[in-house]
Amino acid sequence: MKANELKRKYIDYFVNKGHTEIQSASLIPENDPSVLFTTAGMHPLAPYLLGEKHPAGKRLVDCQKCIRTGDIDEVGDASHLTMFQMMGNWSLGDYFKKESIQMSYDFLVNILGIDPNNLAVTAFAGDENAPRDEETVSIWKSMGMKDDHIFFYGKKDNWWGPAGVTGPCGPDTEIFYIDQSKPKCSDECGPSCHCGRYLEIWNNVFMEYNKTSEGKYEKLKQQNVDTGLGLERTLCVLEHIPSVYDTEFFTPIIKDIENASGLKYADSIREFRIIADHMRAAVFILGDDKGVAPSNLDQGYVLRKLIRRTIRYMQKLGMSWEPMIDIANTVVREYSGEYPELERNKAFIIEQLQNEAIKFAKTLDQGLRLTERILEGMDQNGTVSGEDAFKLYTSFGFPLDLTIELAAEKGIGVDSVKFEELFKEHQQISRAGSMQKFKGGLADASEETTKLHTATHLLGAALRKVLGPDVHQKGSNITAERLRFDFSFDRKMTKDELDEVEKLVNEAIKAGITVVCEEMTLGDARERNAEGVFGDKYGEMVKVYTIGTVSCEICGGPHVTNTAQIGGFKIKKEEASSAGVRRIKAVVGEQYA
Structure with a gap:
């Protein structure tokens, strides 16, 4: 089965079950600082999981592009990927465990033809926050799942979320494909x-809790279902091939590396x-x-790490960095049919890869x-200190294995134990900082973030009035303390321009304008000249927020009901974000009125 055929079967199956297809959202979460990247389909839908009405209805289906970096050390095995595509079906306060499990089983067994004897499932074992999920197990048994194919696990394995510090979460049931060729360990x-022996392919999350900033798990006002079926992994299972890297998603890229290196994939599989x-x-x-x-910083740091790690592994194969550009062109060619933004931004992709390679x-x-x-x-037989090895890592991006490799060429060892101690300490400090940095966002929908969200609409409108109609939002990030707004400007x-923008926003706030939310077709929104960030992400029905004659914008919310609730607006900083993109950081509140 081809990848596009599998994806279409999935979408069509759930559309026939009353779901509305929605488009993949950006990899960079909009107004949600709880994570750096969209790691699952739930990020763009966080407000709707918390109870806000989605314009496309209560049943949704999509295929979301995702980035996860937590498993970067596992990349190179048979199943882990940094970027992957997650097919998902959603119930926003509609069906729950029984219907979700029945549809998943039906799709795998009756649509894809997977032998049910090759499936195993897991369920949440329960703890002080939520009970043992006997209901899920009872449903699986009613579907014919055998006792020895059902496993109970704790929060580490069978609880999903929240994506950040706070937000929607709940127990899950995971579906595994059993590789019968591998004996039990x-x-x-x-x-x-x-x-x-077991490959996870589908995860059905029963999102019925919200984790608060105090660490409490409170019941959501609606029960939701959030599922994720990995496109690459499922294709791997259906094609009966040993790894995701042997699917059609990677064979053209592997061929590029073979041609550039003169080596065979089979001889250097991990690299x-x-x-x-x-x-x-x-x-x-x-x-x-x-x-x-x-x-x-942030997403840019992860991106830099991926590019530099690529170059190091290319060097291991005796390659220069230049073939990286050929590989990038292949990725754009192979994926732009499904993700047209790649072709649209091709020049930027190539330019940034070249610049980063030269810097590295x-x-x-x-x-x-x-x-x-x-x-x-x-x-010879001396040892490079862990401190020196760690300095090479933090200052020059040298991974430990590179330092070990260079030292080994001279018969010298490296104190890797001390390096690991310093590295873990560094990670803990970074993680603690991130936990503070990424509090708030759409997931908590607090009063302050709601004010800031509406303020971004006023800011965008003011920028267009002062700088010209070609100014458009390129991204935003909101915490409980401030907004960050990226916009196209060179x-x-x-x-004087900043003062004028600030003045216009404050005038709109003082005017006490009612914020009107309407649901309409995307075509109607365009006819109204509604501003829309990344328009191809929207479904047929959208929400349009109108603030008098000041702003008309497609958005998912949340918003204040009247601009006076914002209090006041103050620009704290204006700076470059990237080529052709500027960034404003601002705050709101009565003290700025």
């Missing part, structure tokens, strides 16, 4: 042992897979309409010189 062999995975992910991030570029070459050269100084004069704003 022990008498306790099951999906949680990760021995390779080929890492290069193919990281390049595909990097191209999708660069190709997103929100225009992320490599940097030392200089950094790599500096790091190699420092490494030479560290190794100089050391006796120079630094003057003080």
